[in-house]
Amino acid sequence: MNETPQKSQELKKVAECLYRNGNKVYFALVKVRGKQIKRSLKTDDMAIAKRRLAELREKAERLHGKENKNIRFEELAENWMESIKASLKPKSHDRRRVAIVGLTPFFKGMPVKAVGFAEIDEWRRKRGASISARSHNIELETLKNLLRYACDRGILMDNRAEDFKRRKQPKAVVDVLTRPQFQVLVKALYASPIAVASGAAAMVEFLAYSGMRVGEAREVRFCDVNFETNTILITSGESGTKNHEERTIPLFPNLRNLIQRIKAARPTADANDRIFQIDSPRGALPAACKRAGLPHFSVHSLRHFFASNAIENDVNFKVVAGWLGHSDGGMLVAKTYGHLRQEFSATMAQKMTFEGLSDTPPTFAVVRDAAA
Template sequence: MDKKPKKTPSARKPYTFKRVSENLYKVTETGGYYALVKRGGKQIRRSLKTTDKALAKRRLAELKQKASKLRTGKEHACITFEKYSERWIKAKEASLKSQTIRRMKDCLKGIRPYLGNNLIRNITYQDCERWLIGRGKELKASAYRQERQLMIGVLKAAERDGIILDNPATQLPNKKMPKIEIHVPTHEQFRLLIKQMRQADSRGIHGAYLVELLAYSGMRLNEATNLMWSEIDLDRDCFTVTGGEYGTKN
């Protein structure tokens, strides 16, 4: 029995663009409007996402205003994502803690293989999506959110500096943080825990003191281990939490 040849889908017909006015075009088949703007030798084409001519003209005016702010100098045209990110992080060092800066640099290492060598001005959502597919799905929610936020922050600065028209990273989906169920021991359970720690060995005795300090003060581990005698006021029964070299989170 002869097999019937499979029908192949017909090739999609190209759209026909009709010039309506300066920089404004209409798609004959759908009635939608497109903008075509040139800036510094670069052609910018955008769907205005409407079939209403008046609305299309307003959106075109907004697009032209944004495009007029794009810088055309060689310095901005040739800078890569990696170089611009390093400069952006360097500028943040004056206002952020060193621990936060280190975390940003770690995030940049994860993004670098996907966007590092790309020119900032040429980055599209498809480039950001390569990170999403190649790395994003493997990251835990907290690490994913940090790298995504770094990408958005860098490209937002590039948008502010007139290097790109829009920030494509904002379209990346966020990842929900898993809900962690916290089991708080009762006072009796906590006292029993401390007692067992002290009965272990000499290290357990010191560890028990630290656990009690954390529990009754509400300090974070880094804050407690960096507490100095000079920060303790025995006369007033209080102490000052500074967090040591890296400071406190809040």
């Protein structure tokens, strides 16, 4: 009765290191540094099996010697964090550090080679219930990157974190400032002597009129503004932009007028001086919202305000994405602000009247069926 299942598991050698079971599925059986490795190649095609066998051998040969085979999770994490430091912005590096802090209690003291499906699944079940989908996805992505690093160094053959999928994140609701709300907010800021003197009031306007991230805006210098070509260069100084690419945006009318006002107020400013002498208006913004009786709007809300105004003025998603510094051709803008375009379209539809047509509907003759 159990004869068939038993035969299906028996392996028959068909080539060097290559075997096939009773179901005609190919297996690899290789030996590296005295250790025998058996893997299903998950195919019944000989050509594919040979290719996967070669890939398995290559991975197996990359395994390091005694100095790395027992490296612990926390040691590998420390090495990896140091290796990625130069290629990440401080904020991004800190995000990875926080993710490692969340992962460590589940893997601390464990040899990296012992981090398999069961160990990762335990992290997912226990940790996943206590954190948001976004935090879960950041930690999972961090674990995948860390174990890829281990594979590249020859410490691991397989990255079992790749078997796990991201959790679905609820779509964020973007609370966009309306134009009347923005006018009230600006009025409240300029009514505060501290917000005016610090430059916070002007910086709020600057962010709303340019769509820049606050880290980009604080690094803009007077020499980056070209009134002849009507453009402004965004570099973010030494830290660079989010995607490490400089970009040029138009000197939009409100933005141009604002910079001219700032220049007039600082006639002795050098061309290499930063336009703003503060890093962010984060301190002044919540206070102004509260005084004006507005909902709490963050600095990032000003970027949303810029994007929504561009869309309502019928600027296409790809152009808006370029101004914002996105490199996805407008997909994120469409996903985030697509509902605004639909609402705007519905409003514009009400203007679709056909002037000059007669108010009296025409009389249509009734055509009877000839066969009737």
